[in-house]
Amino acid sequence: MNATERRRPLAVGLQLPEVERVVRWPELRAMAERAEAVGFDSLWVGDHLLYRDPGEETKGPWEAWTTLAALAAVTRTVELGPLVAATSFHSPAMLAKKAATVDELSAGRLVVGLGAGWNEVEYRAFGFPYDRRVSRFEEAFTIVRRLLAGETVDFEGRYYRTEACELKPASLRPGGPPLMVGSMGPRMLGITLPHVQRWNAWYAWFGNTPQGLTPILRRVDEAAAAAGRDPAEITRTAAILVELPGGRGRAHGDEGRGETVPLRGSANDLAEALARFAEIGIAHVQLVVDPINIESIERCAEVLAVLDSP
Numbered sequence: 001m002n003a004t005e006r007r008r009p010l011a012v013g014l015q016l017p018e019v020e021r022v023v024r025w026p027e028l029r030a031m032a033e034r035a036e037a038v039g040f041d042s043l044w045v046g047d048h049l050l051y052r053d054p055g056e057e058t059k060g061p062w063e064a065w066t067t068l069a070a071l072a073a074v075t076r077t078v079e080l081g082p083l084v085a086a087t088s089f090h091s092p093a094m095l096a097k098k099a100a101t102v103d104e105l106s107a108g109r110l111v112v113g114l115g116a117g118w119n120e121v122e123y124r125a126f127g128f129p130y131d132r133r134v135s136r137f138e139e140a141f142t143i144v145r146r147l148l149a150g151e152t153v154d155f156e157g158r159y160y161r162t163e164a165c166e167l168k169p170a171s172l173r174p175g176g177p178p179l180m181v182g183s184m185g186p187r188m189l190g191i192t193l194p195h196v197q198r199w200n201a202w203y204a205w206f207g208n209t210p211q212g213l214t215p216i217l218r219r220v221d222e223a224a225a226a227a228g229r230d231p232a233e234i235t236r237t238a239a240i241l242v243e244l245p246g247g248r249g250r251a252h253g254d255e256g257r258g259e260t261v262p263l264r265g266s267a268n269d270l271a272e273a274l275a276r277f278a279e280i281g282i283a284h285v286q287l288v289v290d291p292i293n294i295e296s297i298e299r300c301a302e303v304l305a306v307l308d309s310p
Contacts, residue, residue: 006039006308007307007308007309007310008304008307008308009274009275009278009279009307010274010275010277010278010282010283010284010285011041011042011283011284011285012040012041012042012274012284012285012287012303012304012307013040013041013042013043013044013078013079013284013285013286013287014035014040014042014043014044014286014287014289014297014300015043015044015045015046015083015239015286015287015288015289015292016028016031016032016043016044016045016067016071016292017031017061017292018045018046018048018061019048019051019059019060019061020250020290020291020292025070027294028062028067029070029071029074030294031292031293031294031297032071032074032075032078033074033075034294034297034298035078035297035300036075036076036077036078038297038298038300038301038304039301039304039305039308040078040300040304041078041079041284042078042079042080042081042111042284042286043071043075043078043079043080044080044081044082044083044113044286045061045062045064045067045068045071045081045082045083046061046064046082046083047064047065047082047083047084047085047086047089048060048061048064048086048119048122049061049063049089049122049125049126050119050121050122050125050126051119051121051122052121052125064082064085065082065085065098065099065102068080068081068082068102068110069101069102069105071106072102072105072106072109072110073105075106075109077109078109079109079110079111080102080106080109080110080111081110081111081112081113081180082112082113082114083113083182083200083239083286084113084114084115084180084181084182084200085112085113085114085115086115086116086117087114087115087116087117087136087137087140087141087144088116088117088123088128088129088133088136088137088140089117089126089128091160092139092140092141092142092143092144092147092160092162093143093144093147093153093160093162093165095140095144096143096144096147096148096167097147097167099112099144099148099177100147100148100167100171100176100177103171103172103173103176103177104169104171104172107172108172108173108177110177111177111178111180111198112144112148112177112178112179112180113180113181113182113198113200114137114141114144114179114180114181114182114192115137115181115182115183115188116133116134116136116137116183116188117133132159134185134187134188134191135158135159136159136160137188137191138191139155139157139158139159139160140159140160141191141192141195142155142157143155143160143162143165145179145195147165147166147167148167148171148176148177148179149175149176150166150167150170150171150174150175150176151166152164152165152166153165153166178196178197178198179192179195179196179197179198180196180197180198180199180200180237181193181196181198181199181200182199182200182201182202184201184205184216184219184220186219186223189219189220189223189224189227190223190226190227193220193223193224193227193229193234194227194228194229196234197233197234197235198234198235198236198237198284199220199234199235199236199237200237200238200239200286201213201216201236201237201238201239202238202239203238203239203240203241203260203288204260206238207260207261208240208241208260208261208262208263210276210277210279210280213238213277213280213282214280217236217280217281220234220236235283235284236281236282236283236284237282237283237284237285237286238277238282238284238285238286239285239286239287239288240263240274240277240285240286240287240288241260241262241263241288241290242262242263242264242270242287242288242289242290242300243262243263243264243290244289244290244291244296244299244300245299246291246295246296247262247290247291248290248291249290250288250290262290267299267302267303267305267306268306270303270306271303271306271307274303274307275307287300
């Protein structure tokens with residue numbers, strides 16, 4: 001079944017492995033290709049560099065933008081994106097250049113997910129400043145969004161500077177790839193909602209339930225209206241934790257917000273649970289599947305089939 005024939009109530013994406021275990025490129029490629037083949041709408045990678053937890057060995061994922069470029073070359077239909085990219089890991093102009101290149105390699109399938117970052121360990125290890133992250137994000141976001149929209153950007157800020165910067169070759173998409181913010185902070189919403197096309201929530205923010213997400217969605221509506229936007233113009237997306245047989249818990253990516261109860265059950269149970277997110281206005285979910293492997297992707301295919309059924 002191709003995308004135009006699907007009847008699912010919301011788009012369903014998959015977050016590929018981060019640091020659950022070491023996944024080499026041949027396996028990662030096979031997972032991406034299989035996920036596309038069974039009907040996922042999108043593939044996502046975390047943008048992190050290093051995790052250090054007491055009593056555990058140091059872990060780190062592959063670099064996000066390089067991975068996205070490789071995924072763009074081996075897939076054909078799925079959307080691709082970082083969930084979400086930390087603007088402070090690159091100069092903003094270079095981040096925009098990387099995004100524009102991945103969008104070209106994917107023939108216009110990139111979603112540019114952006115955030116201010118949170119994991120202090122990787123900032124210290126790689127030498128990135130951790131202070132004033134939202135202020136730094138505000139300047140970076142201004143540069144990135146304007147460059148991706150096709151502008152020539154002269155910018156003189158406290159943290160970043162560009163001089164007659166522009167992205168050439170120009171994007172295939174008028175206005176550039178869609179922007180998505182991953183934040184629920186009032187200041188971050190104020191900075192981004194005047195401009196982004198999508199908004200994303202991480203499962204630990206709302207307890208992985210529609211009931212927990214509903215009040216956050218109201219805050220997004222209010223912030224959008226305050227920014228002069230029709231809230232309906234902003235697509236709502238959410239990462240959802242799903243545990244399948246063999247799952248042992250996800251240790252990272254939760255910003256220390258405590259344990260989250262994952263969705264569990266049969267294909268019908270999981271499809272019904274995802275449909276409830278559609279009922280509160282979520283248009284796209286990114287499944288964070290535990291465990292994340294080929295077998296789990298095959299199990300998820302059964303969930304997609306239920307969502308697509310009449």
